[in-house]
Amino acid sequence: xxxxxxxxxxxxxxxxxxxxxxxxxxxxxxxxxxxxxxxxxxxxxxxxxxxxxxxxxxxxxxxxxxxxxxxxxxxxxxxxxxxxxxxxxxxxxxxxxxxxxxxxxxxxxxxxxxxxxxxxxxxxxxxxxxxxxxxxxxxxxxxxxxxxxxxxxxxxxxxxxxxxxxxxxxxxxxxxxxxxxxxxxxxxxxxxxxxxxxxxxxxxxxxxxxxxxxxxxxxxxxxxxxxxxxxxxxxxxxxxxxxxxxxxxxxxxxxxxxxxxxxxxxxxxxxxxxxxxxxxxxxxxxxxxxxxxxxxxxxxxxxxxxxxxxxxxxxxxxxxxxxxxxxxxxxxxxxxxxxxxxxxxxxxxxxxxxxxxxxxxxxxxxxxxxxxxxxxxxxxxxxxxxxxxxxxxxxxxxxxxxxxxxxxxxxxxxxxxxxxxxxxxxxxxxxxxxxxxxxxxxxxxxxxxxxxxxxxxxxxxxxxxxxxxxxxxxxxxxxxxxxxxxxxxxxxxxxxxxxxxxxxxxxxxxxxxxxxxxxxxxxxxxxxxxxxxx
Amino acid sequence: xxxxxxxxxxxxxxxxxxxxxxxxxxxxxxxxxxxxxxxxxxxxxxxxxxxxxxxxxxxxxxxxxxxxxxxxxxxxxxxxxxxxxxxxxxxxxxxxxxxxxxxxxxxxxxxxxxxxxxxxxxxxxxxxxxxxxxxxxxxxxxxxxxxxxxxxxxxxxxxxxxxxxxxxxxxxxxxxxxxxxxxxxxxxxxxxxxxxxxxxxxxxxxxxxxxxxxxxxxxxxxxxxxxxxxxxxxxxxxxxxxxxxxxxxxxxxxxxxxxxx
Numbered sequence: 019x020x021x022x023x024x025x026x027x028x029x030x031x032x033x034x035x036x037x038x039x040x041x042x043x044x045x046x047x048x049x050x051x052x053x054x055x056x057x058x059x060x061x062x063x064x065x066x067x068x069x070x071x072x073x074x075x076x077x078x079x080x081x082x083x084x085x086x087x088x089x090x091x092x093x094x095x096x097x098x099x100x101x102x103x104x105x106x107x108x109x110x111x112x113x114x115x116x117x118x119x120x121x122x123x124x125x126x127x128x129x130x131x132x133x134x135x136x137x138x139x140x141x142x143x144x145x146x147x148x149x150x151x152x153x154x155x156x157x158x159x160x161x162x163x164x165x166x167x168x169x170x171x172x173x174x175x176x177x178x179x180x181x182x183x184x185x186x187x188x189x190x191x192x193x194x195x196x197x198x199x200x201x202x203x204x205x206x207x208x209x210x211x212x213x214x215x216x217x218x219x220x221x222x223x224x225x226x227x228x229x230x231x232x233x234x235x236x237x238x239x240x241x242x243x244x245x246x247x248x249x250x251x252x253x254x255x256x257x258x259x260x261x262x263x264x265x266x267x268x269x270x271x272x273x274x275x276x277x278x279x280x281x282x283x284x285x286x287x288x289x290x291x292x293x294x295x296x297x298x299x300x301x302x303x304x305x306x307x308x309x310x311x312x313x314x315x316x317x318x319x320x321x322x323x324x325x326x327x328x329x330x331x332x333x334x335x336x337x338x339x340x341x342x343x344x345x346x347x348x349x350x351x352x353x354x355x356x357x358x359x360x361x362x363x364x365x366x367x368x369x370x371x372x373x374x375x376x377x378x379x380x381x382x383x384x385x386x387x388x389x390x391x392x393x394x395x396x397x398x399x400x401x402x403x404x405x406x407x408x409x410x411x412x413x414x415x416x417x418x419x420x421x422x423x424x425x426x427x428x429x430x431x432x433x434x435x436x437x438x439x440x441x442x443x444x445x446x447x448x449x450x451x452x453x454x455x456x457x458x459x460x461x462x463x464x465x466x467x468x469x470x471x472x473x474x475x476x477x478x479x480x481x482x483x484x485x486x487x488x489x490x491x492x493x494x495x496x497x498x499x500x501x502x503x504x505x506x507x508x509x510x511x512x513x514x515x516x517x518x519x520x521x522x523x524x525x526x527x528x529x530x531x532x533x534x535x536x537x538x539x540x541x542x543x544x545x546x547x548x549x550x551x552x
Numbered sequence: 553x554x555x556x557x558x559x560x561x562x563x564x565x566x567x568x569x570x571x572x573x574x575x576x577x578x579x580x581x582x583x584x585x586x587x588x589x590x591x592x593x594x595x596x597x598x599x600x601x602x603x604x605x606x607x608x609x610x611x612x613x614x615x616x617x618x619x620x621x622x623x624x625x626x627x628x629x630x631x632x633x634x635x636x637x638x639x640x641x642x643x644x645x646x647x648x649x650x651x652x653x654x655x656x657x658x659x660x661x662x663x664x665x666x667x668x669x670x671x672x673x674x675x676x677x678x679x680x681x682x683x684x685x686x687x688x689x690x691x692x693x694x695x696x697x698x699x700x701x702x703x704x705x706x707x708x709x710x711x712x713x714x715x716x717x718x719x720x721x722x723x724x725x726x727x728x729x730x731x732x733x734x735x736x737x738x739x740x741x742x743x744x745x746x747x748x749x750x751x752x753x754x755x756x757x758x759x760x761x762x763x764x765x766x767x768x769x770x771x772x773x774x775x776x777x778x779x780x781x782x783x784x785x786x787x788x789x790x791x792x793x794x795x796x797x798x799x800x801x802x803x804x805x806x807x808x809x810x811x812x813x
Contacts, residue, residue: 156723165758172758175722203727204675207704208688211676211724232723233678236759251606251627251753258682258778302685305692315556321692322566328689329579336640337582338780339682342628350632378555548681 029055029104039070052274052485053104053423061120064095064110068122071097077106078417079122079404081514082132083499084140085484086168089114091142095122095129096486096497096514098422105423107486121147128404131522132514139166139238154231157181165239172239190225191217199533203232206537210547214528214536221532226525233551241511246272246346246480249508253498257515257549258339259302262295263491264498264513264549265344270425271487271500272346278478282469284348285427290361290464291349292426292489293457295340297365298327299492300408300454301372303544307447308379310541311388319375323368330364348474353465362465369458376451389443393527393539396441403523407494407516409543412449413441419490433460443542450544480506491516493545517550567696570782571795574644581780582626583642585610588617604634607746607753621648622749625777648775649787650798652743652765660793661738661771666712667792668701673711673735677728678718678760682778683745687715689781702788708732713740713771713791715784719751719760720767732768740791743770744784746777772797 032055033046045058059067071077077097085092095108112119121144123130131153133144138154141164152159158178164170189198202213213229237256241249253268254261266288273280280288305320332338335351343349353361379385395405400413410417416437420428436452438445484501494516501510520543527539568575588601588610598617602610609623610630630638662670674687690697691704705711708731720728732739743764746752756762764770774787790797 158722170758174758176758203724204673204708204731206706207691208674208684209676210679210681210684211727232727233676233718233721234723234759235678235719235721235754236757237754239759240754240757248606251625255625255680255753255777258680259685261680261682313556315560318693319559319563321689322563322694325689325692325694329577332579332582336628336631336642337626338579339685339778341582341626341777342632345633350628378559382556546681547676548679551678 029053032104032106036067040067054486055104055106057106057108059108059110061110061112064108064120065122065125067108068095069125071106072126075099078401079126079128080105080495081497081499081512082129082136083512083514084136084142084166085501085510086114086140086166091116091119091140093119093136094499098417098495105486117141118143118145120145121150123147126404127402128519128522131518138164140164141167154234156231157185165236170239172236172242187215187227187229189215189217190227191219193219195219196224201536202229212547216528216533216536218533223529223531223533223536226528228521228524230521230547231551233547235552237552238511238513241508243507243509245507246502249500249511250345252511253513254341254344256513256552257517257546258341259299259546260295260491260493260496260549262291262340262343263489264496264515266292266426267487267489267491267496267498268500269344269346269487270489271485271498272480272502273478274485274487275483275500275502276346276478276481278347278475280348280426280475281472282427283352283471284473284475286464286468287349287351287353287473288344288426289428289431290353290461290468291335291340291343293460293464294327294331294334294361294365296492297368297454297457297461298324298331300450300457301327301368303450303541304372304376304447304454306541306544307389307443307450307538308385310538311385313379313382313385316375316379316382316385319371323371323375326364326368330361330368334361345474347476347478348472350474352473353468358465358468362462365458365461369455372451372454379447386444388535388538389447389542391440392443392531392535393446393542394440394442395523395527397439399523399526400441403526404519405494405523406519407491408446408449408453409520409523410494411435411437411453412445414439419488419495423488425489427464431460431464443538446542446544482506484510491549493517493549494520513552515549515552517545517547518552520545521547521550563693566693567699568694568782570785571700571789575646575782576644578643580782581642581644581646582776583640583645584621584624584648585619585630585638586641587639588619600634601630601638604629621775622650622773623746624775625746625753646780646782647786647795647798648779648783649790650773650775652770652773661740662712662792667794669703670701670713670788670792671703671705671711672713672715672788673705673708673731674715674717675708675724675728675731676718677716677724677748677764678721678754679745679747680718680778683717683747686778686781686784687717687744690784695781695785697785697788700785700789708734709736711735712738713742713788714768715742715744716748716764717744717778719747719754719756719762720764721760722758725761725767728764728767740771741768742787742791743773744787745779746775749773749775752777
């Protein structure tokens with residue numbers, strides 16, 4: 019309760035500061051329950067507000083959400099506070115005839131990809147953007163066709179444009195002997211589709227230009243006009259390896275709109291499943307790192323642990339990747355006392371094996387040589403790119419939404435947010451391991467003491483409105499913006515995913531290292547293209 | 553180094569005995585619904601069953617409720633949001649691979665020489681990551697497909713079979729086509745998961761083609777969202793003729809997922 023009232027004080031202070039600074043010419047409102055502060059801005063004060071939030075108040079940019087209404091464009095810029103516990107939303111309404119929007123990318127580098135995405139999907143032109151080229155849409159898309167516009171027909175294929183066969187990607191490195199090595203979109207053994215253009219003059223990669231959205235399934239567009247329970251399936255299945263976290267963020271957005279009170283047992287169970295997913299994901303990520311360094315026994319050992327975690331998930335919830343658990347108002351599966359005991363024991367046993375493996379890895383010099391001081395991301399870089407999740411925490415930014423903006427039952431759970439300062443591959447491995455340890459501890463603490471009661475709210479009445487739902491997915495912050503119309507159907511669904519945010523900063527780590535480090539750097543990032551491309 | 557060797561030996565063998573014996577460990581398969589209501593499709597109960605299914609896996613056929621494995625996305629709504637719930641059959645339920653046109657005699661594409669040496673190239677055509685993760689499990693100790701002569705290869709030029717996962721996004725269309733064209737004959741294609749079979753929850757839209765068969769010929773379908781590793785193993789074994797594919801559960805068959813009775 020004290021935390022809640024101190025939140026209020028911060029929010030009221032913040033709103034007054036903003037209003038005063040802009041001479042009471044600006045509309046500021048707060049929502050204490052959601053720890054949100056809304057600022058209505060226009061094209062004249064947007065840049066100034068952003069600059070003030072970023073440089074004076076040390077806020078971090080999280081997302082840009084564009085909505086198209088009958089008359090306006092509604093642009094919503096979301097910022098998170100570093101130490102404080104609130105988020106700020108800058109809302110800007112523009113007449114629909116205007117396509118030009120001032121770009122904030124020169125002030126906030128993290129907004130770069132978000133603005134490029136909005137350009138592709140809506141056709142907005144961000145004036146002053148350093149490099150406003152396509153990101154989502156590939157070369158076959160005709161000019162002036164923007165799939166998220168309301169008048170775009172999502173059911174039919176779009177008219178393809180003939181691609182000039184002599185087209186080559188732009189190379190930045192101009193030097194004698196410079197060459198470009200394309201990797202992808204089909205490469206390695208079981209790699210997700212993406213194209214990496216590596217430019218080099220010899221051994222070291224000088225410039226990395228990744229190209230994503232090969233897996234663009236248009237989730238945000240096909241969700242439009244669909245009922246909630248259908249969009250829930252999309253939220254769950256667009257990124258199968260972090261399905262629970264994403265469905266949780268979506269359900270929380272819906273619950274905020276429909277003002278559903280989630281029972282305490284459901285909140286606790288959500289923490290349980292979310293931590294199980296994090297634990298399993300981190301095991302898989304550690305297995306990926308071992309595999310990238312060609313340490314065969316360690317890869318096998320980590321693979322055994324991953325499969326055991328998958329089997330544990332399946333035995334408890336029915337599904338190996340925790341599909342079909344979240345529903346608006348709670349979770350569809352309850353755990354019996356005996357299941358909780360088996361679960362708690364199973365996770366602990368898995369963690370002991372992981373601990374043993376990790377100890378051995380820390381004494382394998384051939385392994386450490388490949389990770390230490392490889393794929394460096396400094397704290398300044400991480401902040402400038404707005405990196406999230408274990409990658410940011412390995413570069414000294416110990417932010418975790420579970421602590422900063424607690425959702426589900428996280429406010430009642432005690433845990434640590436591990437962080438490291440080095441920002442190299444080894445730091446990322448250590449963060450993954452220590453986060454898995456924290457997940458195990460959360461599960462061990464929570465499972466014997468689940469609150470009694472129902473696992474779902476009795477009745478959910480769908481209401482119109484818009485809200486943001488967020489969660490700390492295994493790879494970092496995810497936020498889902500959901501707008502429900504009068505008929506109870508989804509009018510706008512926007513996903514900000516940790517992989518999208520973090521791939522933006524990937525080139526920082528991959529540049530100035532040798533070619534053979536590239537797969538290792540990729541494995542230590544452990545990102546998902548399905549999550550990025552949507 | 554010796555520490556790792558010792559660690560490997562200490563762990564022993566964890567690999568499944570499948571296909572020699574059925575795998576009975578719990579948690580290897582998400583299973584499928586079973587025990588469909590036997591009364592006529594017009595009844596209230598049947599109506600409730602059919603309308604709770606968001607993917608059209610539970611439908612009506614010949615006046616009865618039928619189940620199509622190829623459309624099921626494991627949302628468990630018929631188990632958890634339906635009263636009375638359908639039974640769900642998990643134990644030993646993973647032999648799901650089915651040819652796209654069952655009933656007709658399949659041409660024998662891969663001869664004897666492929667039986668214990670088949671090279672696979674995985675194409676991610678918009679998969680959510682779970683299908684790919686399950687393929688990766690095949691390469692790890694619990695399933696270890698090497699022991700059966702299946703190998704992943706980095707290039708389609710060396711591949712006998714393409715494992716395609718995902719609804720085939722428009723942006724991956726050309727890449728998939730080029731990979732298919734680069735393969736030497738005989739070429740096999742395996743559609744992995746509900747998305748690759750029919751587009752699954754993503755369907756066919758401006759961004760995805762809604763399944764692999766719209767672009768290249770498919771030899772075998774593996775239902776599931778995602779198909780568990782054993783189901784993929786079953787598909788690989790049946791493509792080289794070492795086990796029988798699941799001929800009972802066809803798209804037109806009304807008795808659906810009842811096979812392991």
